[in-house]
Amino acid sequence: MSHEHEHHHHHHDDDDVQEHRAHDAPLTDVELRVRALESLLVDKGLVDPKALDALIDTYETKVGPRNGARVVAHAWVDPDYKRRLLEDGTAAVAEFGFVGRQSEKLVVVENTPAVHNVVVCTLCSCYPWAVLGLPPVWYKSAPYRARAVIDPRGVLQELGVEVPQTAEVRVWDSTAEIRYMVLPERPPGTEKLGEEELAALVTRDAMIGVATVAAPAGGTRR
């Protein structure tokens, strides 16, 4: 499918002036298809455009990886919460109000020096929306879905995570409605950081298992 903008040619005397119509470029085929479908479903009373706006707003501004980062930071500072989180992830994240779509049952798996967990969905794009929001493109793409199960160490190495041969790489293929989130290792030198400062260090990729959490620059002196 072509996504190129059309070029419009205007003849001015002897000159050919080619104009890029960046702002009023014609819509691509896929844009036209989506617009036509929305318009039709609204006409039929099957869809309310304001509900579409609300759905989009939810995942653009309200539900995202900051949710999961708060959970991780809390588990790092509260051993009792960490125990509950690893025993029953669904109930433990519900304490923060994180429940619902694509997180009906959440299993939280802990990264340690002995075990490195990685989450994938080889068949589609299953992902714990309530704690991480919608998945990034790379998670849904063929390279990750193909390689995460057959060559997880290769993928991790390319992304800068070296798992020693003495440790186990444990891949979780999300083939059911159970969703997985990784509890990453707390970086050294963060003992004096508060929960909010810790949450700010936690990345989406660390909670999928393809990154580790780095200590902040100068963090050891805090």
Added chain:
Amino acid sequence: MNGAHDLGGMHGFGPVEIEKDEPVFHHDWEARTFALTMAAGFLGKWNIDMGRHARELMPPAEYLATSYYEHWLFGLEKLLADFGMVRPGEAERPQRDPGATAAPPPAGLRALQAEDVETALRRSRTSKADEDVPPRFTVGDRVLTKNIHPLGHTRLPRYARGRRGVVALDHGVWVFPDAAGNGLGRKPQHCYSVRFTARELWGETAPARDVVHVDLWDDHLEKA
């Protein structure tokens, strides 16, 4: 079905490329496709497994050449056509008059309203089953996955068929997608996390310590 969606273990797709500061949606049409799919799903005409299967039915060459939300758009168009909600060519008419009022929804259907979105997402419970079905396996049991190649929907990936593993977790009773996704009812049964060694799946050159966990149902498994 042995479609292009079943990617685990394939070679040749190149490196995993992570985009820095990636937006949730890259184009407005992606956001609208996401929301249309969700809103149409809440009408309750099809289940989540039928939704996944509709995307799997995209021809393999097309599936691999298109982006994620193009898969979603294909699936949504297919479901709307299959359930008789949109007739062929119906969407390709002139744009609606901006002043036009929407028709009432067909009998028995209620369009998701903006004020219901938060509650609908929070209460979403697509596949957990309440039935008290006894498990066929317990944690620690050795199992052999079936070697099946159904034409319809299955959540048993090709790379894990005919393989020996160990039941690691019992997730409780869930709708069976291999039935529900093919319109054959819910068939509630236990779903387990089954642990396979990397060597069982990929041969003796795989790292000795590594494992892959796959979520599978009673009907995917036999005693080993």
